Amino acid sequence: MINIKQLSFTWQKQQINPTIAITSLEIAKGEHVFLHGPSGCGKSTLLSLLAGINRPTSGQLSILGCELGQLSKSKCDKFRAEHIGYIFQNFNLLPYLSPIDNVTLGCQFSKPRQIKALINSPTLNQEASRLLNALGLDEQLHQQNVASLSIGQQQRVAAARAFIGSPELIIADEPTSALDANNRQSFINLLFAQANEVNSTLLFVSHDTSLQPLFNRNIDLVSLQEQDK
Amino acid sequence: MILLKLAISSLYNRRASAFLTLFTIAVSVMLLLSIERVRVDAKSSFSNTISGTDLIVGARTGDIQLLLSSVFRIGHANNGVSWQSYQYIKQQRGVNWTIPLSLGDSHKGQAVLGTSADYFQHYKFAKKQQLRFSQGRAFAHLNEVVLGAQVAAKLGYSLGDSIIISHGMGNTSFHHHNDNPFTVVGILDATGTPVDKTLHIPLAAIEQIHSTNHHTGHEHEHEKPTDLIGNPKQITAFLIGFDSPLYTLQVRRNINQFKNEALLAIMPGVTLRELWEMLTIVEKILLLFSMVVVLVSLLGMLTTLLASLNQRRRELAILRSVGARPWHLFALISIESLLITFLGCLVGCGLFYLLMALAAGYLQSHAGITIIIAMLSSYELMLIGAIMAAGFIVGLIPATRAYFYSLSDGMSIKI
Numbered sequence: 001m002i003n004i005k006q007l008s009f010t011w012q013k014q015q016i017n018p019t020i021a022i023t024s025l026e027i028a029k030g031e032h033v034f035l036h037g038p039s040g041c042g043k044s045t046l047l048s049l050l051a052g053i054n055r056p057t058s059g060q061l062s063i064l065g066c067e068l069g070q071l072s073k074s075k076c077d078k079f080r081a082e083h084i085g086y087i088f089q090n091f092n093l094l095p096y097l098s099p100i101d102n103v104t105l106g107c108q109f110s111k112p113r114q115i116k117a118l119i120n121s122p123t124l125n126q127e128a129s130r131l132l133n134a135l136g137l138d139e140q141l142h143q144q145n146v147a148s149l150s151i152g153q154q155q156r157v158a159a160a161r162a163f164i165g166s167p168e169l170i171i172a173d174e175p176t177s178a179l180d181a182n183n184r185q186s187f188i189n190l191l192f193a194q195a196n197e198v199n200s201t202l203l204f205v206s207h208d209t210s211l212q213p214l215f216n217r218n219i220d221l222v223s224l225q226e227q228d229k
Numbered sequence: 230m231i232l233l234k235l236a237i238s239s240l241y242n243r244r245a246s247a248f249l250t251l252f253t254i255a256v257s258v259m260l261l262l263s264i265e266r267v268r269v270d271a272k273s274s275f276s277n278t279i280s281g282t283d284l285i286v287g288a289r290t291g292d293i294q295l296l297l298s299s300v301f302r303i304g305h306a307n308n309g310v311s312w313q314s315y316q317y318i319k320q321q322r323g324v325n326w327t328i329p330l331s332l333g334d335s336h337k338g339q340a341v342l343g344t345s346a347d348y349f350q351h352y353k354f355a356k357k358q359q360l361r362f363s364q365g366r367a368f369a370h371l372n373e374v375v376l377g378a379q380v381a382a383k384l385g386y387s388l389g390d391s392i393i394i395s396h397g398m399g400n401t402s403f404h405h406h407n408d409n410p411f412t413v414v415g416i417l418d419a420t421g422t423p424v425d426k427t428l429h430i431p432l433a434a435i436e437q438i439h440s441t442n443h444h445t446g447h448e449h450e451h452e453k454p455t456d457l458i459g460n461p462k463q464i465t466a467f468l469i470g471f472d473s474p475l476y477t478l479q480v481r482r483n484i485n486q487f488k489n490e491a492l493l494a495i496m497p498g499v500t501l502r503e504l505w506e507m508l509t510i511v512e513k514i515l516l517l518f519s520m521v522v523v524l525v526s527l528l529g530m531l532t533t534l535l536a537s538l539n540q541r542r543r544e545l546a547i548l549r550s551v552g553a554r555p556w557h558l559f560a561l562i563s564i565e566s567l568l569i570t571f572l573g574c575l576v577g578c579g580l581f582y583l584l585m586a587l588a589a590g591y592l593q594s595h596a597g598i599t600i601i602i603a604m605l606s607s608y609e610l611m612l613i614g615a616i617m618a619a620g621f622i623v624g625l626i627p628a629t630r631a632y633f634y635s636l637s638d639g640m641s642i643k644i
Contacts, residue, residue, distance in 0.1 A: 096239055
């Protein structure tokens with residue numbers, strides 16, 4: 001699924017210590033991986049590499065057998081739109097769209113994703129509704145103003161948007177930092193359930209190590225990088 | 230399609246600032262269109278004042294002064310043309326018709342013009358249109374008066390009313406010709422020219438009221454004026470129409486070199502153009518100012534878009550994360566600026582027509598400019614097109630920034 005070899009990344013050419021230096025990392029399909037590390041250890045940078053925003057300075061980084069460093073920028077964008085679902089920390093939604101419209105947004109920019117979304121439901125809106133229900137958002141909230149939803153509800157909408165069209169990789173970038181402990185637990189369980197249903201790989205990034213026990217695999221980014229030094 | 234929907238929803242979400250920007254553009258468009266329309270209509274009203282007349286002849290002054298006093302009733306002719314000279318020139322070869330004009334009297338601030346019945350036949354305005362009577366007929370007797378449309382409307386006169394003419398201009402004149410009341414026998418159609426603001430009486434009547442006035446005591450009976458006989462000693466100016474325009478230059482030279490009296494003949498079209506050219510600087514400054522206003526409003530839009538862009542980094546990053554490409558964001562911001570400019574132009578046109586409808590009456594009565602509430606001319610459409618294009622180009626600046634924003638910020642943004 002994800003295959004990293006001798007990956008290094010520096011923001012500036014004259015930088016002595018690379019921001020990211022990973023000898024090898026492999027994540028298999030369907031794995032739920034918890035990636036943690038303190039602030040500033042390069043989590044976000046690694047995510048930007050995985051999402052194809054930045055290019056590796058050297059080394060290999062392939063997702064689904066596709067070498068990201070060799071794709072053109074527009075191919076990268078296309079790849080991301082088709083295969084990656086992304087959940088932000090918070091303030092995830094476009095405030096001027098309804099939850100349903102927020103969820104279907106991804107399908108508007110990617111035809112393959114739209115086709116995959118339509119396998120489960122006859123229309124995009126119905127598929128969005130189905131996902132929102134599965135993630136525990138009441139039907140009457142589906143057309144409501146996004147700003148009137150609670151943070152927990154907004155995060156569910158964001159998750160539904162990442163899951164629509166069943167992307168192979170779900171990247172969750174500290175999605176629970178704004179939630180309390182109970183909500184955090186139930187939200188992660190919902191993520192797992194959805195990821196299992198479509199057999200997506202889940203890469204969950206956080207500095208909160210208390211979540212560690214919930215995942216079947218943990219990666220400490222700091223020690224992962226230190227191995228190489 | 231999704232981009233248009235996003236642009237509309239996003240703008241609606243920021244409707245307060247978007248509306249203000251739109252309104253600024255609308256006001257500037259309105260201003261530009263209004264100035265342009267008034268300019269064009271002023272020019273055409275101006276050059277429509279007189280047509281079909283080959284020469285205007287008066288005492289020697291400046292070309293423009295003669296035009297202003299004889300056609301626009303602005304200023305005074307200090308001197309006149311003697312009746313003999315008028316008669317002499319009238320006999321020249323090629324002269325088809327002449328219209329004597331005698332000015333200097335007024336009625337409640339409106340100019341009184343002494344003329345002959347030929348006036349109603351040969352005086353033409355705009356595209357060689359004749360004067361038409363909306364009511365009544367031309368004068369046939371000494372104590373009859375024909376009113377311009379506006380005089381009748383403003384002073385509330387109708388056929389059969391009796392009015393009194395005063396000597397000199399202005400309605401505060403002490404010299405009222407009380408013993409010579411005139412009867413309204415005709416009212417002309419509106420022309421949008423100074424004719425509307427004029428009372429027309431027979432030339433002989435002017436002479437009559439002045440000569441009677443000179444007898445201070447009124448101790449003897451006057452002959453009752455019955456018809457249009459009697460010649461004045463002097464007239465202010467006269468208009469000439471030739472059988473063929475070919476005579477114009479020849480006769481003009483003869484008149485300008487006339488030995489018996491210092492006279493001046495002008496070609497109204499040429500002098501009108503000279504006069505307008507003196508005014509073009511004002512017209513150009515107005516146009517320049519309205520263009521600056523448009524520019525300022527577009528810069529206002531640029532400021533708003535750029536400022537909002539900073540607050541929208543997260544919004545743009547979300548769009549990127551769900552698969553929007555940089556050019557999608559570029560297009561999104563461009564569509565937004567185009568939408569604002571387009572709606573601004575649309576609202577501006579609406580405001581423009583509203584303003585024109587409201588101001589038409591005022592401009593007509595106070596400036597003599599006839600505003601035609603018509604479709605936008607091709608030039609005006611071109612102006613709007615230019616504004617839209619400028620708005621689009623201005624919008625490219627934030628659009629380009631959005632394009633590069635998304636690449637450098639990507640999804641790692643954390644606010």
